[in-house]
Amino acid sequence: MERGHGTGEIIVVEDLVKEYPNGVLANDHINMRIAEGEIVGVVGPNGAGKTTLIKQLTCELLPTEGNIYIMGIDIVKDPANIKPFIGVCPQDGGLIHHLTVWEHVYYFARLKGLPKERARENTDKILRMLNLESHEKKVVRELSGGLKRRVFVSIALVNEPKIIFLDEPTTGLDPISRMEFWKIIRKVNDHHSPKTTVVVTTHYLEELDYISDRLIFINDGRIVLEGDSMAVRRLILDYDTKITLPKKYKEVVMRTLMKEGVGCKVKEEHNKIHVLLTKDDVSAAVSEIIKFTSDIVLSSPTLDEVFMGVVENEENTD
Template sequence: MITDDVVIKTEGLTKTFEKGKKREVIALNRVDLEITRGEVFGLLGTNGAGKTTLIRVLVGLLTPTEGKAYVLGKDVTEDIDYIRQRVGLLPQEAGIYDRLTARENLIYYGGLYGIPEEELNSRADNLLEIVGLKEKEDYQVKGFSGGMKRKVLVARALVIEPEILFLDEPTTAIDTLGARVVRNMLKEISSQQKRTVILTTHDLTEVKELCDRVGILNEGKLVAIGKPSELEEKFRAANLEEVFTGLVTGEGVYGDASL
């Protein structure tokens, strides 16, 4: 049963990729996951753990090999258009239109979703305010720092007023200061708007600052899920770093690693 409050549900979700003859990579290995409306959920895992693959399946960019994935109550293999209209995505390698201004980037993107101009303008006003780019809204993005570009991209993902916002490594590949700025903005967004946010990261500080719950992926398997404090307790670890290191190296975890 899927209740209204469960906005994402996966059951035995598996995704494999062919890697040459006979070899295959199991990017997602029987993942069972439930995410509730309004949560800020962090997906943690080292490179290659399956984080991006999971997001790509949930937004319909990849089809599951086995198992099920439901977003907003709809099966991703059946109702992807319904889902796409209602979720925002900041891809890991997001492109931005450098020659457009910050504001034009939002307006252009929102236009693709058929949002009327007047509505779009008022949303853009509000979002540019929230992300702290109001004064820079009419500057071409090409002169922006990495952190500022990332803010434009987050605002762009939000302009369609998605019920769920997926952010794939929103703070990776920008400098420390830029990452802080983006984190603060995400805090602001998640506190002001009752919106489900799913973000992937390698950064445990980020998780502690932002996330209500966290799921740890390792080699395609969801090896732990819960509130950061619950995981520390469950694995009898002093902090999330210890939980994480224990789970991905197979050392130093005294609790039961199975779900």
């Protein structure tokens, strides 16, 4: 059955449910539509269900319920027909350590069914695009983590797929390598006409700035927020400062902050509370809180903590 194709939507997911045999509900009625050429970031804390979603979109895992259409093909019923059009960079993939970078990409091109000449041409082209040319004769075992991730992406791209799925491609990379990596992904997205669609997962909050056109936040297997990346950023990254203080001051501090018109989100943890604030409110909040205690720590919130803010925001606006 055709679904989505012809309307510019290259991926259509309807009520997708994945329950593992041990009873874990990893994806709980996920609905999403992705347009051709978009870069979509799927973001969520550890265990949110990102890898489970990617595995179903790439035919590695069968859904428990729901439909997935890619380029109009029902991929649950007809996985073989979609595979030539997609490239995958898995979260936990292995490389063959004694092969060189060039050999690696070339062999995968052949495995994906490209004839020798095209496999050779595409390998050269992809290594050039990912700035791996000067490393092409190195054996994979000798590469840094960042270069290894680029080899993975080269493999995903070598058959010139229309869609690439990248599951946490920047894990373990330093901030500079991560930024370079995202520049390359933009280049890949832009290289073909129509543009290559990119679906990428991450749990690095700092990366949201430059990775995607659109963000889909998942938590506990469900989409909790999605939208244009600027709008989503404004909503969640506003709460970019955290003040941690002893829990016994919660009532009095909350009362005072409310009286002073300081908006915040509060999370309890053991004998502490974490107060999430916007940059603009930090100095006002600190000057109120130190009237009660000097036992305070300022830091950046984690993704889980920001999520708490997001979910509450959504509930409050309902």
